[in-house]
Amino acid sequence: MDLITGGDALPAHLRGGIAALGNFDGFHAGHQAVVSAARDWARKLGRPALVASFDPHPARLFQPDLPPFSLSTISQRGEWLSAFGMDSAVVMPFTRALAALTAEEFVDEWLVTRLGVAGVVTGGDFTFGRGRSGSVTDLSRLGLDNGFAARVVNAVQDDAGTISSTRIRSFLRDGRPGMAADLLTRPFSIRGVVEHGAKLGRTLGFPTANMVLGDYVRPAYGVYAVQVVLPSGERVDGVANLGIRPMIEPRLELLETWLMDWSGDLYGQTLDVELVAYLRPEMKLNGLEALKAQIAADANAARRILKGG
Numbered sequence: 001m002d003l004i005t006g007g008d009a010l011p012a013h014l015r016g017g018i019a020a021l022g023n024f025d026g027f028h029a030g031h032q033a034v035v036s037a038a039r040d041w042a043r044k045l046g047r048p049a050l051v052a053s054f055d056p057h058p059a060r061l062f063q064p065d066l067p068p069f070s071l072s073t074i075s076q077r078g079e080w081l082s083a084f085g086m087d088s089a090v091v092m093p094f095t096r097a098l099a100a101l102t103a104e105e106f107v108d109e110w111l112v113t114r115l116g117v118a119g120v121v122t123g124g125d126f127t128f129g130r131g132r133s134g135s136v137t138d139l140s141r142l143g144l145d146n147g148f149a150a151r152v153v154n155a156v157q158d159d160a161g162t163i164s165s166t167r168i169r170s171f172l173r174d175g176r177p178g179m180a181a182d183l184l185t186r187p188f189s190i191r192g193v194v195e196h197g198a199k200l201g202r203t204l205g206f207p208t209a210n211m212v213l214g215d216y217v218r219p220a221y222g223v224y225a226v227q228v229v230l231p232s233g234e235r236v237d238g239v240a241n242l243g244i245r246p247m248i249e250p251r252l253e254l255l256e257t258w259l260m261d262w263s264g265d266l267y268g269q270t271l272d273v274e275l276v277a278y279l280r281p282e283m284k285l286n287g288l289e290a291l292k293a294q295i296a297a298d299a300n301a302a303r304r305i306l307k308g309g
Contacts, residue, residue: 001082004090005055005074007114014088015116017048022126023165024053026071027080028184030123030156030163037153038121039085047118048087052110053077054094060215061094070215071165071184073191076272090115103134107142119149126152158183175220175278187227187274190216190255194266206295208256209266211273213242222281225302228259229272236262239295239302240273243282260299277305 004010010017020038024031035051042049055074059066072080074091081089092098092110101109106129111117120139128134134142136152143150155162163183171180172188181187192211209228221243228236240257257273259266279301285291 001086002088003078004088007093009114014048016118017050018042018119019050019052019117020121021052022122023057026165026168026184027077028163028168033156034121034123034153035084050088051081051086052090055091056094058094068215069217071168071217076191100130103129103138107146112146117148121151121153124152124154169217172217172219177275177278187276189272189274191272193270206258208258209271211255213255223279223298224275225277225279225305226257227274227276228257231269237306239299
């Protein structure tokens with residue numbers, strides 16, 4: 001799959017495609033419905049299947065002091081979209097210049113000139129143009145004026161309502177990764193580079209792979225049963241502490257993961273850590289021996305969950 005960034009125009013072989021248009025952070029079940037509609041439409045017509053999204057998220061541009069809220073990185077989304085059968089993912093740089101475009105200007109500059117689409121697919125709540133002035137009705141009208149068709153996919157719902165990134169973030173912040181996974185259709189996964197740490201875990205007999213959280217939404221601080229995907233694609237069970245490590249000074253927010261029944265050098269490598277189940281909140285214990293015993297107990301609990309016990 002081709003990944004187009006930086007606002008470049010599409011190469012000729014990708015023009016005339018059908019584009020799913022939206023943010024797609026996390027690529028949850030609702031997003032998948034929009035993207036699959038674009039993919040199936042494109043395949044029926046023999047045209048390229050495209051996804052066009054924005055980076056950074058518009059909320060980050062207008063409210064730069066917002067706490068971290070991302071559910072995925074661009075690289076993760078690219079992999080999911082490739083596996084979904086898309087031909088290209090276009091990342092539109094969401095700048096103040098883009099945000100200032102009217103709905104008509106956005107359609108002319110991006111959908112017609114840069115992407116050359118034959119059709120677009122969106123969710124029903126999609127808005128575009130300066131001040132979010134353009135609706136899906138406007139997109140359909142402007143498409144007719146500019147030679148492309150527009151389709152809308154209804155929101156995907158479960159028993160609790162519309163599947164959304166907002167609900168997923170809420171589940172994660174409440175320490176309910178399993179419920180978030182149901183909406184995502186996969187476990188919530190944090191991707192990061194393993195960094196050197198204080199090496200206390202090694203002293204205790206539980207060496208950890210330490211990663212910073214970047215712009216990911218902050219799930220509930222605490223201990224999780226996890227699965228780790230290594231650069232080789234190998235999957236390893238683990239137990240992870242996500243938080244500020246209340247027994248260690250200085251306090252530093254990290255994701256610290258012990259890979260059970262595995263050993264090797266991971267420094268500088270990129271891992272995906274999937275949150276499977278929340279075991280307990282962070283706590284301050286009475287000394288390192290108590291910490292060591294608690295880590296062992298957490299590991300046993302994680303093993304039971306990950307083995308289906």
